[in-house]
Amino acid sequence: MIVKNLISCEPQEEASVPLTFDVVHPANQKVVFQVERSSTESCAKAVENCQRAFTSWKVSPLDHRCAIVEEAARLIEDESSGWAARLAAANIQETSSTKWWTEFQLKDVTGFMRELIQACKEVIQSQTIAGHNAEIIVDREPFGVCLAIAAWNAVHLLTARAIITPLLAGNTVVLKSSEHTPYTQRLWGELLYAAGLPPGCLSVVHVAKEDASDLVSQLLADKRIRHLNFTGSTAVGSILASLAGKHLKPTLMELGGKAPVLLLPDADLVTASSHIILGSFLNAGQICMSTERVLVAKSRYRELVAAIQETWTNTSVSETPALFSSSSAERVKSLIRDARQKGASSVIGNDMESLSGSYVSRTILGPAQNDMEIYREETFGPVSIIVTIDDESKSNDEVIDEMIELANDTDFGLTASVWSRNPVRALGVARQLECGAVHINAPTAADVPKVPHGGWKASGWGRFNGVEGIRSFTQTRSIEVGIGDPHALPLHIFDL
Incomplete structure (x- = not known):
């Protein structure tokens, strides 16, 4: 079995079998899957498709976006759909995650998805502020194409928040999968498309470890990539923050802890x-x-x-x-x-x-x-x-x-x-x-879906979860609408 990139929801025709890398199970060191090895061209195509889809996705009704995420949650909960079983099996095949840990995530993630829907409805609305002889409208708008890099260790929860949060806010997403869980993360893309996500809104690219530095640098240098969210180690986060800073890309970093x-x-x-x-x-x-x-x-x-x-x-x-x-x-x-x-x-x-x-x-x-x-x-x-x-x-x-x-x-x-x-x-x-x-009086390893989650110092910046999570994937635009006499400006007070 070769786990392919997911550049759109449509099947991709391949002229030949792509270059691959192996996913090795950590417990027995046996090869579990072969995975398509992304190239410069395939990464560029992923961004291109997301950029094209962004034009219509950003203006799609919020209720439509929320309905897609709700349908994805329903598919996970509906045993007859088989989605929960597929996601769980893939995760256990690729990693040493226990059956309990995998099932816990899948039970928790649907509630998390619904909390994001509610948070998005609270955040994505214009605000009007009274000014001097003017009304000021403050809009929240998506960035555009967002690059998401989510870790493997809690793959269902981390992948869901990395891609669903920006999608709900009106962004499109290129997900660089972890080399440890490419199949599970591709399945998350397939799930969202099965729930009604329009073609091109999400791409999943698999990157071999030896190619990661060059291809992620390429993605961050691409002007069409407007935002990065990363969950992983502080060491890698530091490198990514430096690359993003070089290109003035805003980032959300959820890093290590002690x-x-x-x-x-x-x-x-x-x-x-x-x-x-x-x-x-x-x-x-x-x-x-x-x-x-x-x-x-x-x-x-x-x-x-x-x-x-x-x-x-x-x-x-x-x-x-x-x-x-x-x-x-x-x-x-x-x-x-x-x-x-x-x-x-x-x-x-x-x-x-x-x-x-x-x-x-x-x-x-x-x-x-x-x-x-x-x-x-x-x-x-x-x-x-x-x-x-x-x-x-x-x-x-x-x-x-x-x-x-x-x-x-x-x-x-x-x-x-x-x-x-x-x-x-x-x-x-x-x-x-x-x-x-x-x-x-509770353990350190706890996370409440509607409560902002993120770190201080070398543990990162920005926030996932709840309204703060949605805000992390939007930018504001202020529009001043004059409501006074446009001829009443006292020019004599200015030193012209």
Whole structure:
């Protein structure tokens, strides 16, 4: 099977079998699919088709655009349509995503799509402002052709928001698929066309890893590409932001994280322990919002360790999922080795070396010190660390202040979690954290569809979700309409 580009909804005639690259399953290293290898010409054709479609799509009634997205959501929910089964099967074929993680996304994504529909209806309407002898109309208009690059790790949710948000706002979209999930992301394009999306409004191009730098540079240099949204690593995001800046293209960047959990002195550690485990190990830690650091007073460290170990012992867990590549797994193992060599012990996980290939044992280490590589690097694996705050001869307020300082002592700022029995105190702490979202008495890995989602600092800028997400894919135009006497302008006050 060759997974082709989706340049329009119409079948593409091929003069010959295109050049391909392989998708390799991370668990067994077997080739799953061969994928069409995009060229300079195919990327240019994708942009051309989207530009042509934009002329009519941008003026299409908002209700029409919303109806298409609603129909796509209905197709996912309708078991007889087979769409949910196809999307789930493709994702599991390409990655080590568990059946639960895949099905969770597909259940969640339809609600997300409907929240976007509602948000779009709130945002895409003209606003009138009274001025001096004038009325000013402020319109929100689409940018044009948007380039979307969505990561593989939560492919259904990330792909949906990357393409549906700009489409609802009246843009057309070129989606550069992840080299790990090209089939799943092509299916999202097919789904939207099946729901009634007009031809050319969405193109999906597959780019081999070795071609990515040249072809993405080509796309960003194309004057017809007016906007970029990217979800992925901070390292790649930095490169893309630089390229986009060179061509003055606006961007939305949702990047990496180093999410802290702050266990205030009065926190319920037993309850928190289950949320720490969930936040650390969900999807093998391959989520930008994963719990990476747990901050606790030194006097409560042993109590926390006991709570985590008891919770883990009583938790029914599946087999450890594979990470997305063997090189990623080795990098995570290297971080664990470094931490152990510098004094950290395993609270959970002792059999790291028994797992080979792309597998890493679920691990929580502590106490961690700031000279360990894992203290600052995003692991993007099933690993978190416990950092203790010396609370001897210190007041609770002093301990909390130090926790806040340590939580903010990172280049990242995506999400955080604060635990306390005192909601007022927890709220006060939350408002001092340098990140895009804080969850009180809840895990770090949480995302509410109608609430703005995005990071501070090296975790990115711009926002997905809700009305802020729609605004991210529009630009304003102000029109001043004079309503006074056009001859009444007192020219004598100007130094002409």
